[in-house]
Amino acid sequence: MLLIPCPWCGPRAQIEFTYGGDADVRRPKDAMAATGAAWHDYVYLRDNPRGSHDEIWQHSAGCRRWLRLTRDTLTHAIIDSAPPTKEPPS
Amino acid sequence: MLLRPFSLIDIDPIASHNDKRKLIEEIVTDSRRTLSSRMTSVPRGAGLKGYEMRYSALNLVRNAFSGHRAWPVAWRKAAPQASYDVVIIGGGGHGLATAYYLARNHGITNVAVLEKGWIGGGNTGRNTTIVRSNYLLDTNARFYEHSLKLWEGLTQELNFNLMVSQRGVLNLAHTPGQLESYARRGNAMRLNGIDAELLSRDQVAAMVPRLDCSDRARFPVLGGLLQPRGGTVRHDAVAWGFARAADQRGVDIIEGCEVTAIRRNERGVVGLETSRGAVQAKQIGIAVAGNSSRVAAMADLHLPIESHVLQAMVSEPIKPVLDQVVTSGATHFYISQSDKGELVFGGDLDGYNSYAQRGNLPIIEHVIASALEMFPSFAQLRLMRTWGGIMDMTMDGSPIIAKTPVPGLYFNGGWCYGGFKATPASGWVFAETIANDAPHALNEAFTLERFATGDVLDERGAGPAPWLH
């Protein structure tokens, strides 16, 4: 069971969290103006690295905040944990 | 910058529609014709070379007197040649089956299978050995039924006992709604020409004596959907059997050979770089489920695939207590008993991207708890071994077997939970896709473009969240 550091609540057991996948999926700001390709990438393409992976988790049994976790997908080592980046949708 | 996995400038939101139904009709008829003609076109055991010794009870006895010293290697330890017509990346069941059917169905024998480790070392040797075709959607049902039909003749076809055990696959229903959706699926199977039976609670109890159908359970059993022709196959033997048969037809199976780059020019692929030197290839097929994203990236392809770990586990061997494969729709686990006597369990994905061939305890705890909920008398048996496999999870839960935007490069992957049971059909249609540079009717829908056009094959209706399929 992974031990996931919640930026607010501290290190917690994986069973307190919900997985959200690739952290760098960005919803097009003006969806209707987005090209079909851009929309396809948003809905269907995900980073899938073997190694360091930026992903989102929700501390669903705790403070219910989504957080950004950097984790090695080969070793499961946790490299970094931070609040979600507030950068505006591209 | 990685390309989108299909040659697509843009898709106009109001694009015109092309009717698929006619195509489907053709697919069905074509696949039947193909199947029947091809299955009979080559006599059993054809292509055996002199030095090869057929497996048979007689030869077993004969060898017993010579201390079994005369048996030849099951497949040659080939070294990479300078060039091949077709190179298959990945020496798992799918890659080996593809090579075999390239030779058998299309007479293409200047073929190499490159395996980074040992053949069958990926998911072919890590799954729970279940074969079935109990799918709801026509496309999936027809493809997996083709596979099941191939399984049924494969032991003799390959002259290697794959222990194809059609012991029946039973899905348990625990709510009225579940029973109804199983009925829907069962009827769809029957009307697709696939065997299926709906069982009452009493019929289930009679068929699986160890199963607790009482109200003691949190989610009591209400009934089940049975596919009698479903069952299990000895997984390692599939790799070995295809390897031996492909080798006998002249295919080079090269273990310990890792592909490090895919070479292209403006006209398409020209070859590969490997840990054992450069190899030229006119056509390249990728069959490395679990690592698809990484190998595809060598050709700058970005796939709608995530890699997740799926665990499996076995108990100590005991005398026979379970004659079917049993799965539960409410508690998410499946169980069968191997011929050695081990109870084999599996369940859901661990639920996060992973390339580690091992998982964590929560899923093991849940799978075992689920099993004991249905089979309380197994509580005192003991768990002997656990392991994990890396699953290619697509955005709709269905596989991809298709041409790619790169001429001469073909992709086979995204198998999700379905990889092992699909092995022969996957090899069959992938071989044809490569041989004809055009898909077989049965994989015509397993494209990379379907996500852009919306023609997804979402068997579970879970949407683009791979870990939910």
Add this chain to the structure above:
Amino acid sequence: MSQPFRIAAGGRIERDRTLSFTFDGRALTGCAGDTLASALLANGVHLVGRSFKYHRPRGIYSAGPEEPNAMVALGPTDTHTPNLRATEIELFDGLQAHSQNRWPSLARDVRAVVDRAAPLVPAGFYYKTFMWPADRWMTYEKHIRHAAGLGLASTGVDAAATYDRRFAHCDVLVVGGGAAGLTAALTAARAGARVIVADERPTWGGSLTAAPTTLDGADSRLWIASTLAELTERDNVTLLPRASVFGRYDQDLYGIAVRRPDGSPNDAAPRETLWLVRTQRAVVAAGAIERPLVFANNDRPGVMLAGAAQAYLNRYAVMPGRRAVIATNNDSAYAAARDLQAAGVDIAAIVDARVEPARITIDGVRHIPGSAVVAARGHSRVTGAAVAHLGSDGKSLDGAVEIIDCDLICASGGWSPTVHLYSHAGGKLRYDSDIAALVPRDELATLSVVGAAAGQFVLDRCFAAGAAAGRQAVAACGYGATVIDVPVCDGQAATPPRPLWHLPLARGHKGKRFVDLQADVTVDDVELAAREGYRSVEHLKRYTTLGMGTDQGKTSNINGLAILAETLNDPIDAVGTTTFRPPYTPVTLGTFAGRETGKHFAPIRRTPLHDRHEQAGAVFAPAGLWLRPHYYPRGGVDVQTASRREATAVRRSVGLVDVSTLGRIDIQGTDAAELLNRLYVNGWSTLAIGRVRYGLMLREDGMVSDDGTTARLAADHYIMTTTTANAGAVMTHIEHYLQLVWPDLDVRVASITDQWAVIAVAGPNSRATLQRVAGDIDFTNESLPFMGLAQGTFAGVPATVFRISFSGELAYEVAVPADYGPAVWDALMAAGESFDITPYGTEALGILRVEKGHFVIGAEADGRATADDLGLGRMQSTKKDFVGRRSLGRPALTAPNRKQLVGLRPVDAAAAIPAGAQIVEKPSLIGPVEMIGHVTSTAFSPEREGFIALAMIANGRARVGDQVFASSPLTDTLVQMTITNHVFIDPNGERLRA
């Protein structure tokens, strides 16, 4: 006591506490402190089981968890536990043990014939045969399955077999309570760290207890006792005996199976507990396992690991034989010989593969250097050893073979460090030729291996390494350094072993040479596999089943690898090793399930009105984790009768249903309306305060994901309703968009599902019923119209009433704080008494909504349906973006032949519609046939006095009036149907506006 092989003195047993037990029904006695194995040996019982494949007689081979042979079933047959190792079972009074895998009896086992047919069944033989006739495999398989397997699974459940789980956290986890482990633990404990020490044995001291050892000039028992005393008395230390640390998982989580000894005082305590220990550092001092010597018939009862023989002597005061031959390639067996001799065992000879002398010498014992035991004589018990001189290459023999009579062969092929946990943690191994063993190659960040587990076979180095590891661990956890004085002890290095992976066959002394005793894998099998090309370690393992037994190859792994390496002429390192996977030793399945069994498998959610439903005799059905009333069988009628009665009551008078399970989300903030605009396909800016609106949600891929009503309580305050099934998912969905996609929106959401009890009152008499309940809410059409809401006092409690309808009748939903729910339910039942007010369940709810043509998430909206498929295309706003809208224009989503929601009626009004039927044009029950749609929901409509159904049919809306067939091969029913509009009653909605 009648235990002929029990020695008069010594051992760690309680001699005066005699325990009686039975083996295969034979009554025997042992002592407290015995294992079943030691007690059997004390009684001279050596034949305890039959082997997996060849059914050869097998005895007791080891004294620990590595035992490959002595597997027994424990307890009365109907509730017994199979496949337990006699070497691990603590003896208790009344213990019943049975041998396994034999018929009719252990002494005479008919399947032993396989042993003689061995030439026909080499490794992998089944891949080469059983192929003809082609349809016969299932028959072959039936017999193969019955021949395979070890013990029998009990038919019943042992009531005493209770299991539990325990989460724990510590700074330092020490695995192994021997010299190195206890030293590490003491060092860490004195530094003040939180320490957990686990050992699989019931007693502490590890290998110190297997041999008389002198520490600080005194018996090692004194050191063990004083160390234990200090650890026990410290409250920062947890001691876990009988604890198998079976696996290391991510972020240093260790799985430990902790057993409760049988007959312990507290019967309420679980039999076995799964400890999930999260630690900062781990010190692995798990010791080493002795290797067999691979000679002909090395599996005969009476052949035993030398270290085991020594342990039986020193721990249990048991003499494993009268006359022993010691076969070894290293020094450790000499200590065994010395102890055995001292105990009165006649040592016939020490046969040492080495030429150079061992460090220990024993007077008066014949020493045969440069030689080896090449075969064991005897069948169900050793009668002698065949000894021959080894050629210098170790692969050939020179000189004659001498037979030495004996009833015990103590074999030692050297020692294999227990590196499993190190491997779980990702550690790689290297071959150390000095000790001829695989040892940890690298330092790991949070796990250190010490003592014999690290290949340190000299005692004083074990103490030193333990102390160092303890210091290192606490330092890493931020504790100050501590000093502990390690005991003074033997520090002399042994004479190096002579690697001896298997022995040649001597002329006239043929026989199987077992590499893996449990999986019955021989040297010939390994060589055959290599010849046939199964040369990767994993292929070898899978083809021969080497190491696949319940002992996971603890005694066979390295010998197997080495023989493969020899066959391929590769160095052992090059061959590599198989992955050690958890669990280290088999763990009881029940231990993983813990308390998650029966009704506690998953939590049950109950509504505030649960007791009222029980009192009304409701039959419940699971809805996710909830229990909802399925129907109320007044007078025990079946679901059809009851649900039709309930539905009719709603249509004709008034009924009430508990809808507390629907998800409810409180939405507050100045941007609340904007959030709803983005989540739902329809517009929300125009919804007035005090009004309710139906909303539909999509996934980003354009498929319908959820629906429900949302009410506006104030300018910046809304209450959203979700489906029961998706309540949690929708909440997460909203939080995802609010926190990650639209963080700029000023909105706060909270789940209030548990805060409210909600009762839907439906039917022509619902208004009249509500008006009879005391309160200040005006229920007239004028002040509370359809899709309106009112707040006030109802039945004496604060209530919010929504005028909404799922049934299609005049209906209201009364929402009150949860604890008031029952009182309000009672008030409604009383007020509606003269209308024969009727509680209804989910089955009737289903009938009513099918009659009204309402789709539900799951059946119709199955994750593959768009809003337009469900007939709600026009509901989608064209003025704004919303989740999923951009996907809607894709070709496949605008295809003319998509399945659309329609109604169905049987042409023969009396006909029933099979649930789950598929829709076909041709009247066919046999595939392949094209399916143009499927039935999603069926019901018998009391209102229409016949069966009706909802269905998804290709281009269905354009085909209303067409006739098709509902085909259900599963039930062998084919019904001709007419496609209709999906609304069966009150198409213009007069009733709900009444």
Add this chain to the structure above:
Amino acid sequence: MPEALPREPAIRPVQKVGTASTAGVVLTLRPAATILRLCAPLDHAPFVAALAAAGLSLPEDPCISEQWGDATAFWVAPGEWWLVDIGATLTETTIRADLPARPRAIVDLSHSRTIMRIGGSQAVDLVAKGCPLDLDPTAFPTGGCPQSVLAGVNLLLHRLPANAGFDLYVPRSYARHLWEWLQLAGAEYRISVAAG
């Protein structure tokens, strides 16, 4: 609050087994409390003033509570607190009045949680059977109020002063499940159930 009203809690405890004296764990159903979930900015002067006037202050550190008499404020998320039994001095209405327009949210959760108290020398052992939190006082001090999982139920745990054990704030619909689970799991500690 209208205690006169006909409340029916999720659990009606039955006094049972052992006596508090020999019991390792004592399980008690706590009386219903007023729970207000509050989202508010801590830098808004009028609001802070109003809190101060009522003698309250909100904990800024995660998973920590502040207590004055019967009243408690739990940190439940960044910028979010539970106000428990703050009494008449502050009500939903008065608090709302003192808050700025944004961010502002107050939700009444009083009926949504069932409060169970686990006391006794082995309270920690019982909680540790189903909860992955590190329960050591160094990691989970008195007054700590982490939210976590216990026996499959998401809940809030409040560590009480003077080794009095924990208060569990359990979602109402799960209360009976957890209540039964605690009694089964507590059997080996001779758990005793005291009526509220």
